[in-house]
Amino acid sequence: MDHHDEKFAPETVDEQIELHLQQLPIASHTSLDTRMLKDLQQIAEQDVQRIAQVRARLARYAVENGEKRKPIDLREYQAETAPPLHSGSQPRTRKAPGARRRLVTVLTGLVAVLLLVSMLTVFARIKPQQEQTHPKIQQQTSTVVAKPVLHGSNAFLLDADKGTVLVDVNGHTRVSAAHFAKYMVAITALENADPNQMITIDQASLDAVPKGLSTAQLVAGDQIPLQFLLYGLLLPSGNDAAGVIARAVGGNSQNFVAMMNEEAHQLQLNDTHFSSPYAISSADNYTSAADLASMMRYGLQLEIFSEDITGTIWTLQASAYNHAYVWGNANPPLGSEPGVESGHDKEIGYHAIFTPQSNGHLLIGVELNAPSPEALNADVSTILHSVKP
Structure with a gap:
């Protein structure tokens, strides 16, 4: 000029x-x-x-x-x-x-x-x-990543406070997300609805649950706040609770699944996609050990989510609005380490999501496809001992 x-x-x-x-x-x-x-x-x-x-x-x-x-x-x-x-x-x-x-x-x-x-x-x-990062995106930084020899096929350990990857054994290999859909259902519901919202249990949602899946034994006509209904979703892996929440928050299951996938996208879970709010298997229903650790990292920041998944048993007293319910944790954490769950599934074998503390930092670990409970416990110990203090 x-x-x-x-x-x-x-x-x-x-x-x-x-x-x-x-x-x-x-x-x-x-x-x-x-x-x-x-x-x-x-x-x-x-x-x-x-x-x-x-x-x-x-x-x-x-x-x-x-x-x-x-x-x-x-x-x-x-x-x-x-x-x-x-x-x-x-x-x-x-x-x-x-x-x-x-x-x-x-x-x-x-x-x-x-x-x-x-x-x-x-x-x-x-x-x-x-260049601002979306508030839900939590970056992971890698230093020297340990790759211990394990019995299970997939493992991942994340320092939740630093975002540092500590252990990665086939962490980004895709596995069935069926068993873990409940966690994204809970996160999506808490992100899009008021926890105090009263939800009516409708018969159509109960009838839509695929046969053979675990349920929270919900009764049609009951009115339960969302935050209480999440206990029925997470502790007994209640697929009936998943269907009721999907209808109440998303209008129908299809819309709610789209919301779940959008949530996964915002969290940069690039190995994750959901096809249903239920724990069913399909080719386009998948996740990875790394994505599960990141999902837990975000979910544990939500107070209600954190409270719901760390319990062993929860009771909802009968009232003028609902029947009485007692929900126990179908997949309690490992006895040796604090965590979210451990158990067995036909598609992911013996598995665990564990959350120990190390040097004042919260760690989030995932182990999948171990051949036995003993191998699972041994792998978790190996994973934690592979991290330098």
Whole structure:
């Protein structure tokens, strides 16, 4: 841009910006361009102050060297060399001496440098806004990852506080997500509904549960708050509770499954996809040990989720709204380590999700496809001992 252009002068930048803002609709004031213009307006004002300080310093320097002249007004210089900014103004005709011309050249260069720095400052302010990470995305950082020899086929250990991967044995190999769908059902429900919401157990949802799956023995017509219904989902792996929650929160199972997959996407669970809220097997219902650890890392930050999965038995007293229920944990944690669950499934073998503490840090470990309970316990011990204190 030519420095003689009137829009380049700091004195008129704020006028040009203000004019542009007045022409914009109110809704567009939040756009990236408008934010940039507002930043430019603020920086342009600062630049005018800086230039005034430079002119004053140069003027003092000239006085100290015997050249008693007034500080140069950039607007006067512009009037000598460029068309008038307003139709009523008249161009000046007097000529500046050589020294004054040199001083003006220096000042003009300073203006250009200051405006360039201002633009870079604006982009520096805007770029972090563009690179913001979604609040649900929890980055994992890897250092030296241990790969111990295990009986199970898949294992993963994550430092939940640092996001550091400590152990990875086929951690991103996809396995059936059927048994673990309940955890994403709970997370999705808590993220999209009020935990105190009263949910009516409808007969249609109970009838829709595939035959042979575990249930919480819900009774049609009962009204139960969502936060209590989650105990029926997580402790006994109640597929009837999963169906009722899906209908109440998503409108129907199909919509709710889409919400589950969107939640997985936001959490960057790239090895995970759900096809149903129920614990059923299908080709497009999968996850991985690494994704399970990340899922637990996020879920444990939700107070109700954390309380519901760490219990062993929970009782809902009978009331005018509901029958009495006693829900026990069908997959209690390992006896040797605190955790979420351990158990056996025909598709993922003997498995465990364990959450020990190490040096004040919460660790989240996953072991899948161990051939026996004894092998599972041995693997968990090996995984934890492979981590350097």
